[in-house]
Amino acid sequence: MEDANPHKANTPTRIVIADDFELMRIGLCTVLKAEPDLCVVGVASDGQEAVALCARLRPDVAILDERMPILNGIEAAQRIKQMGTRVIVLSPQGDRLDQTRMARYGLDGWLLKNITRAALVEAVRQVRQGQTLISAPDEASRLKQIYDPASPALETLTPRELDVLRLLAQGKTNAEIASDLALSRGTVKAYVEQIIAKLHVSGRTHAAVRAVEMGLLRMADE
Numbered sequence: 001m002e003d004a005n006p007h008k009a010n011t012p013t014r015i016v017i018a019d020d021f022e023l024m025r026i027g028l029c030t031v032l033k034a035e036p037d038l039c040v041v042g043v044a045s046d047g048q049e050a051v052a053l054c055a056r057l058r059p060d061v062a063i064l065d066e067r068m069p070i071l072n073g074i075e076a077a078q079r080i081k082q083m084g085t086r087v088i089v090l091s092p093q094g095d096r097l098d099q100t101r102m103a104r105y106g107l108d109g110w111l112l113k114n115i116t117r118a119a120l121v122e123a124v125r126q127v128r129q130g131q132t133l134i135s136a137p138d139e140a141s142r143l144k145q146i147y148d149p150a151s152p153a154l155e156t157l158t159p160r161e162l163d164v165l166r167l168l169a170q171g172k173t174n175a176e177i178a179s180d181l182a183l184s185r186g187t188v189k190a191y192v193e194q195i196i197a198k199l200h201v202s203g204r205t206h207a208a209v210r211a212v213e214m215g216l217l218r219m220a221d222e
Contacts, residue, residue, distance in 0.1 A: 012037050061085065174188045
């Protein structure tokens with residue numbers, strides 16, 4: 001569907017996000033809100049809520065988790081597409097969705113959840129422009145090289161820092177991390193500060209997002 005307003009293409013892309021995994025919702029919002037040409041206007045925790053939000057807000061793009069309660073990403077996508085909103089589905093699966101199935105579902109993008117921050121931002125922009133995108137496991141490293149060459153390597157973190165980062169990404173406090181790893185709170189605080197510095201991120205939430213991007217956590221629905 002063409003935009004009714006010819007000037008709309010010059011306005012920020014309005015986005016609705018739906019994922020039943022809280023960390024993913026926070027991470028996606030953090031990544032997309034950092035871009036001046038992107039605007040997150042709504043967040044949902046299941047497919048039904050996503051459909052309702054899109055009906056009310058009429059966003060340009062909806063980003064949906066493939067596996068959600070009540071309505072899954074595919075079911076929600078089919079309803080949202082009828083509203084004229086372009087849809088990207090994020091999947092934890094490693095199998096490739098072929099062009100025939102893409103056309104059947106009417107999706108504008110089918111991307112793996114391990115997509116990098118920069119690649120996701122670029123995907124949203126391209127889908128807004130009317131392109132159809134698909135990613136597969138063998139493309140993940142190529143996408144990372146093209147879109148995010150400066151992504152920090154796991155080797156920059158020590159084994160103990162990785163342990164702290166995994167727990168941090170699970171939403172645990174410094175006190176809880178200290179208890180789990182038999183460390184003092186001061187030591188955990190120092191580790192968190194080192195992790196933030198090494199990953200060149202703005203804080204704990206952003207560090208948790210990077211943990212997911214680097215594959216340190218399995219998705220909750222896998």
